[in-house]
Amino acid sequence: MTDLRIFPSLPQGLAYAYTCHWCGEPLRFERGRGWVHIEGGTYQMRCDTCGWRGSPYPSPIVCPQCGGQVRDDHCVLPVCGGAADR
Numbered sequence: 001m002t003d004l005r006i007f008p009s010l011p012q013g014l015a016y017a018y019t020c021h022w023c024g025e026p027l028r029f030e031r032g033r034g035w036v037h038i039e040g041g042t043y044q045m046r047c048d049t050c051g052w053r054g055s056p057y058p059s060p061i062v063c064p065q066c067g068g069q070v071r072d073d074h075c076v077l078p079v080c081g082g083a084a085d086r
């Protein structure tokens with residue numbers, strides 16, 4: 001059973017078998033770092049001020065959107081395609 005998710009916002013034709021259990025984002029595997037969010041971060045950060053969420057690497061210290069304080073939302077937890085369906 002292969003349940004590949006296709007994300008319209010990503011470059012055409014890309015499908016990801018692994019997604020993050022917490023945020024449902026597609027993941028990619030980086031040599032030496034393991035599974036990371038699509039933006040490259042192990043952690044997803046969030047901003048309580050404006051609601052921004054993202055997982056760039058390295059993790060931002062302040063919110064790229066409003067300059068507010070960001071906090072760790074969760075650490076990546078890879079799940080294989082079908083299992084992530086809710």
Ligand SMILES: [Zn+2]
Binds near residue numbers: 021076
């Ligand atoms: Zn996540």
Ligand SMILES: [Zn+2]
Binds near residue numbers: 049050051065066068
């Ligand atoms: Zn913000």
